[in-house]
Amino acid sequence: MSVLVYTENWNGKFKKLSFELASYASELAEMAGIEPVAVSIGKVEQDELMKLAGYGIKKIISVEGENLDKFDTRTYSRLISDQAKNESATIIVLADNNRGKALAPRISVRLQAAVASGVTGLPEQTEPFRIKKRAFSGNAFATLELKTVVKILTLTQNSFDLREKSVEASIEKQTAENYDTGPGPEIQDVQIQTGKLLLADAEIVVSGGRGMKSADNWGPILELAQLLNGATACSRPVSDEGWRPHEEHTGQTGKVIAPNLYIAIGISGATQHLAGISGSKYIVAINNDKDAPIFDAAQYGIVGDAAKVLPKLVEALKVAGNS
Amino acid sequence: MNILVCISHVPDTTTKIKFTDNNTRLDVSGIQWVINPWDELSLTRALELKDDASCGINTVSVAHVGPVSAEPTIRKALAIGADNAYRVDTEPLDAYQVAAQLAQIVKAGAFDIILCGIESSDYNGSNVGGMLAEFLDLPSVSGISKLEIKEGKVHITREIDGGKEMLISPTPFVGIVQKGIAKEPRIAAMRGIMMARKKPIQLVDAVQTEPLSETLEFEPPKPRPACKFVDPDQPGKLIELLQNEAKVI
Ligand SMILES: Cc1cc2nc3c(=O)[nH]c(=O)nc-3n(C[C@H](O)[C@H](O)[C@H](O)COP(=O)(O)OP(=O)(O)OC[C@H]3O[C@@H](n4cnc5c(N)ncnc54)[C@H](O)[C@@H]3O)c2cc1C
Numbered sequence: 001m002s003v004l005v006y007t008e009n010w011n012g013k014f015k016k017l018s019f020e021l022a023s024y025a026s027e028l029a030e031m032a033g034i035e036p037v038a039v040s041i042g043k044v045e046q047d048e049l050m051k052l053a054g055y056g057i058k059k060i061i062s063v064e065g066e067n068l069d070k071f072d073t074r075t076y077s078r079l080i081s082d083q084a085k086n087e088s089a090t091i092i093v094l095a096d097n098n099r100g101k102a103l104a105p106r107i108s109v110r111l112q113a114a115v116a117s118g119v120t121g122l123p124e125q126t127e128p129f130r131i132k133k134r135a136f137s138g139n140a141f142a143t144l145e146l147k148t149v150v151k152i153l154t155l156t157q158n159s160f161d162l163r164e165k166s167v168e169a170s171i172e173k174q175t176a177e178n179y180d181t182g183p184g185p186e187i188q189d190v191q192i193q194t195g196k197l198l199l200a201d202a203e204i205v206v207s208g209g210r211g212m213k214s215a216d217n218w219g220p221i222l223e224l225a226q227l228l229n230g231a232t233a234c235s236r237p238v239s240d241e242g243w244r245p246h247e248e249h250t251g252q253t254g255k256v257i258a259p260n261l262y263i264a265i266g267i268s269g270a271t272q273h274l275a276g277i278s279g280s281k282y283i284v285a286i287n288n289d290k291d292a293p294i295f296d297a298a299q300y301g302i303v304g305d306a307a308k309v310l311p312k313l314v315e316a317l318k319v320a321g322n323s
Numbered sequence: 324m325n326i327l328v329c330i331s332h333v334p335d336t337t338t339k340i341k342f343t344d345n346n347t348r349l350d351v352s353g354i355q356w357v358i359n360p361w362d363e364l365s366l367t368r369a370l371e372l373k374d375d376a377s378c379g380i381n382t383v384s385v386a387h388v389g390p391v392s393a394e395p396t397i398r399k400a401l402a403i404g405a406d407n408a409y410r411v412d413t414e415p416l417d418a419y420q421v422a423a424q425l426a427q428i429v430k431a432g433a434f435d436i437i438l439c440g441i442e443s444s445d446y447n448g449s450n451v452g453g454m455l456a457e458f459l460d461l462p463s464v465s466g467i468s469k470l471e472i473k474e475g476k477v478h479i480t481r482e483i484d485g486g487k488e489m490l491i492s493p494t495p496f497v498g499i500v501q502k503g504i505a506k507e508p509r510i511a512a513m514r515g516i517m518m519a520r521k522k523p524i525q526l527v528d529a530v531q532t533e534p535l536s537e538t539l540e541f542e543p544p545k546p547r548p549a550c551k552f553v554d555p556d557q558p559g560k561l562i563e564l565l566q567n568e569a570k571v572i
């Protein structure tokens with residue numbers, strides 16, 4: 001029996017999320033007394049694959065195939081389901097990102113396997129299998145019991161600490177055949193911004209709300225984000241106004257993120273906004289209204305005019321960075 | 324072409340969430356139920372497409388799996404402009420049961436585009452759409468932020484890491500919709516509300532299914548410690564705290 005984890009790659013490379021998944025799967029396997037196995041789909045070099053062994057993965061299956069370059073939900077879900085069967089997986093782990101969210105439910109139906117999506121930690125127990133997940137947009141946690149032989153979990157990015165644990169690993173190369181699932185969506189065009197830190201990958205996020213007053217005032221936010229090696233985000237009205245691009249909008253109807261540090265500037269802290277950021281480890285708020293609800297969610301706060309505080313903060317950070 | 328929009332209903336986001344029976348059930352007293360935000364946007368987009376004669380949309384239907392208490396939500400969807408509605412009369416316990424029920428509606432109808440939201444804002448499952456597609460063995464596209472019909476072809480934009488992908492999907496397919504699909508949800512006009520009273524809600528008998536999971540209990544998130552305030556004239560103090568106390572920078 002095994003815990004099977006799908007470790008997605010980006011142009012042949014893994015990223016921190018892949019190692020979070022590997023760490024999670026190997027710890028879970030230890031807890032359940034079974035073996036951790038990783039499945040990688042698409043071309044990934046040997047030494048890149050071997051990195052997974054640094055996080056406790058003992059068996060790495062690398063599947064390549066002609067029509068695997070493009071992501072088709074039917075093809076990928078069949079492939080992962082078949083791998084799970086071959087490896088007698090009782091637990092399948094995916095990321096709670098675009099891909100994982102698209103695949104988990106399909107695999108669930110194929111394998112009659114219950115799903116807990118958006119988990120942030122290990123199960124409370126494995127027999128019966130009980131695990132906590134986010135519910136009511138961050139306003140509660142629910143404990144689910146997964147009642148099927150095979151269980152599927154999707155792990156929230158940046159919620160599980162890396163656990164370095166080098167093990168001997170074997171790599172098994174496979175070629176996928178018979179995965180032509182018939183006519184599917186055809187990609188016409190792709191627009192990707194490379195080199196930019198993705199909001200979901202960022203450990204530090206600097207975010208601005210309507211209190212920033214206008215798009216012209218974003219300079220210090222960008223500078224802060226750059227100094228902290230973080231990404232920028234915003235509240236919904238800000239993206240609705242077109243002050244910032246839509247990908248930056250966090251909240252119930254935007255992105256749900258869990259960075260180590262979220263700095264909310266001129267954001268009131270409406271429940272719909274908090275829904276997207278309440279998983280952050282630390283929240284800092286800068287707001288001129290001391291009664292703004294964001295201060296109830298924040299561990300650190302500054303009551304003041306953003307226009308005055310931000311330049312000072314940028315200066316202080318530069319000083320701290322130089323010392 | 325015919326569009327089916329699957330709608331779930333959820334507590335209004337401003338409702339204070341409380342639980343009863345030793346935190347095993349949602350306390351529904353005082354809850355204002357609304358159409359799940361993404362489903363409202365999907366419905367809006369479906370109706371926009373229908374309004375544009377060049378898209379060739381004949382009907383926009385909505386489907387809900389749930390007990391009679393959800394009928395006001397379904398009526399609202401009809402008032403906004405859906406042509407007809409289906410309700411499967413059962414109280415589903417998990418996404419698998421919902422999808423299994425929706426699958427029979429899709430099989431019995433002739434739908435070309437089946438839309439689900441990325442997640443319900445109550446249980447945050449993100450599961451029904453993908454499960455439905457697998458039950459029907461149909462292609463699915465997730466993360467849809469744009470849906471257009473040009474010369475009978477379905478053009479989709481989906482969000483991917485760091486960008487977007489433009490696709491053309493064969494029909495029928497299941498579309499799983501996120502932000503961007505429509506700007507503002509369409510609001511029911513008086514005429515729509517009057518007409519909705521006369522539109523039928525077709526009752527569908529539930530098929531027998533077993534849930535795969537069970538929600539045992541709920542708990543509120545842990546309260547965060549009280550906020551530490553830093554003098555606005557000395558933001559350097561904040562940097563110190565983040566470096567030495569929180570250790571996050
Ligand atoms: C169904 C639904 C879904 C929604 N989803 C989302 C979502 O996903 N994400 C989201 O963000 N919102 C969402 N909203 C909107 C949400 O309810 C709030 O309206 C929104 O979050 C408010 O944004 P804000 O905090 O930037 O603006 P405001 O609420 O206007 O707050 C501005 C804040 O800035 C402060 N301020 C003003 N001037 C200054 C200054 N000079 N210096 C410092 N501070 C200053 C003010 O004190 C205030 O607290 C949703 C709403 C609904 C109904």
Ligand SMILES: Nc1ncnc2c1ncn2[C@@H]1O[C@H](COP(=O)(O)O)[C@@H](O)[C@H]1O
Nearest residue numbers: 329331388439440442443448449450451
């Ligand atoms: N009871 C339901 N009836 C009809 N559609 C539903 C129901 N529950 C969920 N859905 C659909 O599935 C989407 C995702 O829901 P979920 O998987 O519960 O997060 C929703 O946005 C709806 O489109």
